Amino acid sequence: MKSLKAKNMPTNWIPPAPGWRPAWYGYEGAIVVAYFGVQAAPDLLAAWVNSAFEGEHSPGAVEQGVFVDTAGVTNHLYVSYWREADYQKWWGHHKSWWQSHERVDKGIGLWREVFTMPQDFFESLLSTATVHGAAALSEGLEGPVAEHGYAGSMRDRIVASEADELRGEVGALGAEVADGGRRLLFRLPKNICMIRSGQDWSECDTPQKADYLQSLHPVLHIGMDYLRDKGDECGCLSMRLISKTDSNWQPIEETFGLGYARDVYVFEQWAKSHPTHLDIFGGFMSMVQRYGEALSLQLWHEVAVCNGEGSECEYINCHPDTGILMNVKV
Numbered sequence: 160m161k162s163l164k165a166k167n168m169p170t171n172w173i174p175p176a177p178g179w180r181p182a183w184y185g186y187e188g189a190i191v192v193a194y195f196g197v198q199a200a201p202d203l204l205a206a207w208v209n210s211a212f213e214g215e216h217s218p219g220a221v222e223q224g225v226f227v228d229t230a231g232v233t234n235h236l237y238v239s240y241w242r243e244a245d246y247q248k249w250w251g252h253h254k255s256w257w258q259s260h261e262r263v264d265k266g267i268g269l270w271r272e273v274f275t276m277p278q279d280f281f282e283s284l285l286s287t288a289t290v291h292g293a294a295a296l297s298e299g300l301e302g303p304v305a306e307h308g309y310a311g312s313m314r315d316r317i318v319a320s321e322a323d324e325l326r327g328e329v330g331a332l333g334a335e336v337a338d339g340g341r342r343l344l345f346r347l348p349k350n351i352c353m354i355r356s357g358q359d360w361s362e363c364d365t366p367q368k369a370d371y372l373q374s375l376h377p378v379l380h381i382g383m384d385y386l387r388d389k390g391d392e393c394g395c396l397s398m399r400l401i402s403k404t405d406s407n408w409q410p411i412e413e414t415f416g417l418g419y420a421r422d423v424y425v426f427e428q429w430a431k432s433h434p435t436h437l438d439i440f441g442g443f444m445s446m447v448q449r450y451g452e453a454l455s456l457q458l459w460h461e462v463a464v465c466n467g468e469g470s471e472c473e474y475i476n477c478h479p480d481t482g483i484l485m486n487v488k489v
Contacts, residue, residue: 162190179285179302181294189277191246196236196269216249219293224401232481234420263338275469283461292461310431327422328393343474349467352423359457361412375442382435394421396483
């Protein structure tokens with residue numbers, strides 16, 4: 160991990176709660192996260208995944224989730240992580256399934272969102288020393304981390320921000336249209352920002368679990384709904400709150416928000432000043448004060464800024480409220 164210059168950190172800053180980040184110990188390549196979704200029963204996508212995710216160069220970590228989108232459609236999805244070289248070899252062998260005209264002809268909504276996360280354009284923070292998300296591919300965790308808990312700390316943890324403002328390119332998002340408009344492919348432009356922000360209450364005892372579900376989780380829903388429904392006010396292109404499931408699509412005690420924005424400043428400004436996030440942060444800090452070291456709630460996130468290479472979103476037979484289509488005119 161390269162050293163950081165915490166240009167936004169207040170003088171003599173002490174974080175209000177501990178945090179950890181993945182330790183890569185010499186691995187300098189990018190991490191690829193790919194979301195594969197279907198707007199129907201999961202059978203078609205699951206059959207492909209069961210074949211494609213086996214063998215050489217298969218993903219190093221795979222998760223599943225489900226959510227109902229703003230059109231009332233149930234989406235099932237797989238979240239998969241690779242080191243970049245493995246992903247490129249894997250995709251070379253398996254992309255033909257997605258490119259086939261059969262995907263269009265079946266009339267089933269399918270989507271994939273792939274984000275390549277170079278080390279200098281990516282950061283992850285965890286509230287406990289338990290790995291989540293891309294950290295599952297790391298060699299372990301390091302911390303406690305000093306650069307968190309203040310406005311701009313997320314940007315401070317992104318090494319590329321030391322030399323680059325990371326400002327988004329307004330109006331740079333356009334689609335390649337094929338198959339009579341039923342297939343849309345977006346090559347994501349430089350500085351678009353992705354966030355995956357998770358909540359895991361599975362290790363909480365019964366009173367703490369009830370406390371989280373009654374006091375903090377509803378507030379989280381309000382914040383995610385704001386970014387989903389009114390994201391165009393601030394530059395958020397897409398937000399979903401997703402329930403994680405086991406391999407049989409049964410919900411487990413975890414959720415995560417998956418969002419895209421014009422740039423990192425969109426999420427930074429929302430976190431710094433919007434009432435919905437202030438309520439989320441305040442609710443978490445209240446739980447920290449109530450439980451101290453006994454707090455078993457696990458919160459984490461990963462944030463990546465597109466460096467202009469290897470990130471794309473494809474939508475096949477999807478309705479116009481799917482993913483980034485919500486705030487993009489095609």
